[in-house]
Amino acid sequence: MCKTWLVISTMESSLCYLISKCLIILLCLCIHLFTRFLSSTQPLCHDSESSALLQFKQSLKIKESASKIASWKLGGDNNDCCLWKGIDCDENSGHVIDLDLSNSNLYGSINSNSSLFQLDHLQSLNLAFNDFSYSEIPARIGQLSRLTYLNLSSSVFSGKISPLICSMSSLQVPNLSNNSLDGSIPQRLFNFSYSLQVVNLKSNNLQGGIPQSWSEVNNLKLINLSQNKIQGQLPKSLAYCTALENLDVSDNQLNDVFPTYLAAQG
Known part of the structure; x- marks a missing residue:
């Protein structure tokens, strides 16, 4: 038992x-x-940034039915701007770090007082394939010091490339191609950032010569200056760009399109 x-x-x-x-x-x-x-379920987006995004939306003419930003509004399930189309936020801080409004049917211009420049945590900005009505690229973009990727291609910008834009020391890939930019190519290209890898200025109206000082950009892998009005000769200093893998200067007015000192390097 x-x-x-x-x-x-x-x-x-x-x-x-x-x-x-x-x-x-x-x-x-x-x-x-x-x-x-x-x-x-808890909103990540900062109130100041959602407000800045809505102000930016209101400053432009938009074909609402086909635009990514048609859904940008506060109220109901839309209070978190990190869930809006074209926006990515840092999962820890909640700050907007990626703004992709390419192919968004945006019309108008971006003035120097635009609320876009309040998004000072941006790391990536893509406004490609819109219509900014031959306005100049706002110099204040240069104040977005964290940007590593900037795409303003095919967006009907004109005018000169501001020195302030060229002071962006964190940029890796600036793409200003297929616009109507004119004037000479900046001597101090994007502050000669050590991180700079690709420069695309294709299909503009840029004139003058290629700056000798570009040899200081040590990590450049690709330079596309094709379809401009660049004159003179390729500077011999480009031979010192040891990381350079692709150089396209076709459809310009250069005297020596592929000189022997660069051919020897390849």
Whole structure:
């Protein structure tokens, strides 16, 4: 009898232990799911940045039905601007770091007081394939000091490239191609950032020569200056751009399109 009681007691003890262990695991799972639910439902976007985005939207003419920013509005399920189309936020800080409004049917111009420049945590800005009505590229873009990627191609910009834009020391890939930019190519190209890898100024109206000082851009892999009005000769200093893999200067007015000192390097 005692032996039977001992077996039953041991079984009950094991069963209680198993049940308690299952309950602990279930509790941990519930806590994890509840934490994920809170993090997924809590708005990340900063109020100042959602306000800046809405002001930027209002400053432009937009074909609403075909634009990424048609859904940009506050209220209901739209209070988190990090969930708006064309926007990515840093998952830790909640700051807007990526703004992609390419092919968004934007019309008008971006003036120097635009609320766009309040988004000072931006790392990537893409406004390609819009229509900015032959306005100049606003110099204040140069104040977005964290930008590593800038794409303003095919967006009907004109005028000269501002020295302030060229002071952006974090840029890796600036693309200003297929616009109506004129004047000479800046001597101090994007502050000769060590991170600069690609420069695309294709299909503009840029004139003058290629600056000798470009040899200081040590990490450049691609330069596209094709379809401009560049004159003179390729500077010999380009031979010192040891990282350069692709140089396109076709359809210009250069005297020596592919000189022997660059041919020897390749």
